[in-house]
Amino acid sequence: AKKNQEILKYRKLIKNATTAMYQVSSCLPMLENYAKLYELMSEKKYYQALKVLEELDHTHLALSEKYRFTQTLANSMGPIRQQIKQEAYSEFKDFLEHIKKVAGRVGRHASRDIARQHSFGGEPEKGKLDHKTDRPEVEIAISSDGSIIRKQEKHSIKSKSPTKGWDAEALSAQDLIDYTPIHRCCQIFTVLGNKEEFEQYFRLQRKEQCQVVIEPPTKMSSLKSYVDYLNEIIGFFVVEDHISMTETSLAANSHKNQLWDEALKKVINTMNTRFGGCPDVEMMLRIKKVILLFALTMKSYSFVISPLYLLLQNFRDQYNEILMSEYCAQFEKELVSDNYTSLIAENEKEFNNIVKLFPLNKRSLENSSYPRYFPFSNLVVNVYTQAKSYLVGCMRFMEHLQLTQSEIDDTVRRYANVLLSRWSGSIKDFAARQKSLATLIQLTINISYLEKACKSLGTYVTALTTGAEECIRDKIDEILELGRYDWELPASSGQASDHITDLIKFLSTTFSTFAVLPQSLSRHVCMQTCKHLSDRLSDTVLQPDVQAVSPGALEQFSLDVMQCEMFTMQAPVEGFEKNALAMTFVHLR
Known part of the structure; x- marks a missing residue:
């Protein structure tokens, strides 16, 4: 009986030991995770620590909550969460x-x-x-x-040195x-x-x-x-x-x-x-x-950003008021400083310089010998140049303000009218103070020519605000850049180059829309476009890197020029004399 009791005792002991070992082993993952939690906290890996904390809370502690030490661990979870929260706020x-x-x-x-x-x-x-x-x-x-x-x-852009700034850029x-x-x-x-x-x-x-x-x-x-x-x-x-x-x-x-x-x-x-x-x-x-x-x-x-454009448009009016004040002051200065005598051109160079600056029918003066006398004084040329300069100044501020073409045109014309009105007031005040009959007579002649020039100024405004000429030139340059000539071409293709054909199609389409523009402006843009195209073709064949031209390449170039001449003969814009446009390509022959 004593031996049986000992056997039962040892069996119970073994069972308790086995149970204890099982319970301890079941707590090991929890203890390992808890140790990992503290390690992550010390390494400031708070999100990973929080994930471990969630696993402890929802998995391990729930299975081992009957132990007092696990309750102690569970009670420490709240402060750890609060610490993680505060650390997250601190990091933020x-x-x-x-x-x-x-x-x-x-x-x-x-x-x-x-x-x-x-x-x-x-x-x-x-x-x-x-x-x-x-x-x-x-x-x-x-x-x-x-x-x-x-x-x-x-251009005013400065070349950049290869510094460490390139990495940041x-x-x-x-x-x-x-x-x-x-x-x-x-x-x-x-x-x-x-x-x-x-x-x-x-x-x-x-x-x-x-x-x-x-x-x-x-x-x-x-x-x-x-x-x-x-x-x-x-x-x-x-x-x-x-x-x-x-x-x-x-x-x-x-x-x-x-x-x-x-x-x-x-x-x-x-x-x-x-x-x-x-x-x-x-x-x-x-x-x-x-x-x-x-x-x-x-x-x-x-x-x-629309309110910012409204801000800029308000600044536009302020800018133009300042600009107008400057040009009114210049005009009054010209009124006082002018000698009020007929402008004289001593030679052809001086004559050409004057007619370049002021729109004048020069046929009446071309047959006369030098020195040639203009009916107006130097005031007319200077004032007309100032008016154009003022219009360019107006345009400088209106670029990229999201204004429609008609709004830009109307605004520039409105400012031009205000400027001319103020100049008119300055002329009245100046004339009222004058006692010299010769000065008043010359001033009257000057005003007459300035009034005639207002029509040219209107055309200038249209050309300035539409930007048609510049856009067409840019497109011509773009197309010609795409189609480079092979100057060693053994034989021509027998027809105009593809890029020239595309260019002619573009010009035909563009000029067909010019019916809505004033005829004088249409003719001007068309003539300048043909001249630009002719100059670009001339520059292409005369560029320094062209050392030699094969007969085939020369014939191909001739076919392209011929295509351009045929285009001008079709009168893309009305109002030109016969062969007037074709003459722009004569120097290429």
């Missing part, structure tokens, strides 16, 4: 502080990309957004036949910021079940940050300070746009648009306050380019 605050510091750089990078796409010149962050862009300056001039042409000046504005913290915070708060709390906190913080960003500095003494101010705003919304695309619930479009509306009102108010009374024409042009670049950059991120 660090992220906000970081994007606040780099917002200007992000905005500068984004605006620079848009500046390149839209051919803005210079570095906007350096305050060099003036009228010298990498686009060629356009200067209006008169050709030898008295017609209007545009001369392209040199290869990045997009979005690449300048690591958005991992914001995504990690979203994941953590989602797992914690506090996603709405974090969303509200995010929107509140971003709203406060936006209010700080859109508040202009107290001292903005240079254009660069305005550029920096706008770049900060761009950077803020570039970040907001990225977050709204990647975390749609966090930064909803409604929240983003609300912030943009507030920023837009503040920017417009700031610009109106600081530049509403700007007396400098060049400064107005520069700030126009700054605002325009800001608008185009924000448009690229799908923000509404």
